[in-house]
Amino acid sequence: MSYDKLTLNNFMSGLSKRTPGEVEFHQAVYEVADSVIPFIQENPKYQDANILERMTEPDRTIIFRVCWEDDQGQIRINRGYRVQFNNSIGPYKGGLRFDPSVNLSILKFLGFEQTFKNSLTTLPMGSAKGGADFNPKGKSNREVMRFCQAFMMELSKHIGSHIDVPAGDIGVGAREISYMFGQYKRITNEFEGVLTGKGLEYGGSLIRTEATGYGCAYFMEEMLKAHNKQTKGLSATISGSGNVALYCAKKVIQLGGKVLTLSDSGGFIHFKEGLSLEELEEVIHFKTVERKRLSEYIDAQEKERSDLAYHDGKKPWKIKADLAYPCATQNEIGQGEANQLISNQYTALAEGANMPLNIMAINLLHEAHILYAPGKASNAGGVAMSGLEMTQNSMRISWDATELENRLKDIMQNIHTQCCKYGKQADGSINYVHGANIGGFIKVANAMLAYGVC
Numbered sequence: 001m002s003y004d005k006l007t008l009n010n011f012m013s014g015l016s017k018r019t020p021g022e023v024e025f026h027q028a029v030y031e032v033a034d035s036v037i038p039f040i041q042e043n044p045k046y047q048d049a050n051i052l053e054r055m056t057e058p059d060r061t062i063i064f065r066v067c068w069e070d071d072q073g074q075i076r077i078n079r080g081y082r083v084q085f086n087n088s089i090g091p092y093k094g095g096l097r098f099d100p101s102v103n104l105s106i107l108k109f110l111g112f113e114q115t116f117k118n119s120l121t122t123l124p125m126g127s128a129k130g131g132a133d134f135n136p137k138g139k140s141n142r143e144v145m146r147f148c149q150a151f152m153m154e155l156s157k158h159i160g161s162h163i164d165v166p167a168g169d170i171g172v173g174a175r176e177i178s179y180m181f182g183q184y185k186r187i188t189n190e191f192e193g194v195l196t197g198k199g200l201e202y203g204g205s206l207i208r209t210e211a212t213g214y215g216c217a218y219f220m221e222e223m224l225k226a227h228n229k230q231t232k233g234l235s236a237t238i239s240g241s242g243n244v245a246l247y248c249a250k251k252v253i254q255l256g257g258k259v260l261t262l263s264d265s266g267g268f269i270h271f272k273e274g275l276s277l278e279e280l281e282e283v284i285h286f287k288t289v290e291r292k293r294l295s296e297y298i299d300a301q302e303k304e305r306s307d308l309a310y311h312d313g314k315k316p317w318k319i320k321a322d323l324a325y326p327c328a329t330q331n332e333i334g335q336g337e338a339n340q341l342i343s344n345q346y347t348a349l350a351e352g353a354n355m356p357l358n359i360m361a362i363n364l365l366h367e368a369h370i371l372y373a374p375g376k377a378s379n380a381g382g383v384a385m386s387g388l389e390m391t392q393n394s395m396r397i398s399w400d401a402t403e404l405e406n407r408l409k410d411i412m413q414n415i416h417t418q419c420c421k422y423g424k425q426a427d428g429s430i431n432y433v434h435g436a437n438i439g440g441f442i443k444v445a446n447a448m449l450a451y452g453v454c
Contacts, residue, residue, distance in 0.1 A: 011037065027331075040052060054448060065154075071143055083107045085108075085111035085114065086115045087126035091126055094111055096176075097131035101133075110129040116436065120436060131172070132147075153187070156184050159184075161394075167383070181202065206398075207401050207404050211385035212385075213244045214248070214250075214408060215380060215408055216351075218381070220323060220350040234321075236324070237321045238252070240262070241287050244327040244352045253276075260275070261316035262294065268310070269294050269298065269308060270319055286300075326356035332356045342365070342368045349373065350378040351373060362374075376437070376440060377432060
């Protein structure tokens with residue numbers, strides 16, 4: 001598909017002038033625009049209505065002060081955000097992130113990506129993202145509670161089950177969602193499905209914790225099947241050790257794959273013989289209940305084990321394997337890491353995190369003919385399950401785990417089908433980036449056209 005590169009460059013130049021310094025946001029938009037602009041040129045109705053320009057401007061951006069008291073009685077101040085990006089196909093939907101790295105650029109990139117991801121699920125969900133530059137690590141439960149309650153005092157003015165339904169993200173797990181939901185209920189005197197990722201006792205959904213990781217593994221399986229391969233018998237490296245990484249590992253093992261690594265910000269563990277389900281359950285408890293680092297997991301082993309190796313300060317991509325699942329954070333794989341993957345003759349990569357590869361890395365994988373699934377397709381399982389939680393809340397019912405996992409699997413298969421439909425190249429290969437971007441664009445763009453100028 002050929003097009004005038006200058007058009008893309010002009011578009012990005014205009015975006016950069018409107019949003020100076022928002023590097024992550026520019027990166028996310030460039031990756032989408034590179035796919036979508038040729039499609040828009042072939043379909044002038046979108047160009048005439050300036051749909052892409054409108055998609056890159058959030059409906060609204062809310063920034064607010066969060067004041068709370070720590071255990072020493074000191075008043076602490078953080079900055080809270082909610083970027084409501086696009087509600088053309090449903091209520092705003094997207095996670096809340098509590099981390100010192102949170103800024104407007106990161107939230108806008110995440111919210112923009114969410115537009116396409118949510119569209120691909122075919123569920124009626126718009127896109128948003130939010131959070132605060134608050135670090136829950138090292139804080140007591142009482143401090144986290146006080147922060148969450150203060151955060152919700154302002155956020156509650158802008159959300160609702162038919163307006164905006166936040167979920168969790170980095171730094172926002174079941175504990176944080178519980179505190180925020182309790183505060184929302186207290187403020188509004190309403191019990192409604194205003195947050196997803198809730199506890200089962202008060203409207204949560206089974207397998208929500210597992211959904212993003214499971215969905216990533218399922219998407220990889222579909223991608224491999226389309227190329228006459230399967231996960232069974234293949235080895236895999238996984239980065240991260242949060243819910244996405246841990247449950248991606250679980251599903252890969254269940255599909256017959258061999259998981260060789262998990263990582264955190266301190267380094268990675270190499271499971272030389274492959275991670276067993278029993279060991280994985282130990283790691284899950286260690287990371288999610290004890291909230292400790294992988295280096296401490298190694299130290300806690302009762303005897304020295306030759307089948308385990310900890311690589312301090314390193315990333316797992318130097319380990320030779322067949323499949324890669326980056327599930328940690330954005331831009332964890334650049335040119336150097338991509339060359340390691342190519343040198344180690346990886347077959348395929350599916351993103352579990354949001355934008356873990358930069359543009360250079362993606363281009364290198366394409367040139368090397370390594371199958372590559374972008375996060376807006378392969379990590380859509382989490383928001384898909386959030387959408388199913390919203391449905392259960394609206395209907396006042398609960399589906400069992402088998403029903404939900406079957407629905408999740410169907411959604412990931414459908415996303416793969418859309419990627420193949422819109423990403424098929426002249427030589428018969430599938431460009432999953434183009435497929436996901438165009439497939440996600442069409443539904444939202446058509447809704448925006450239907451509304452007229454608004």
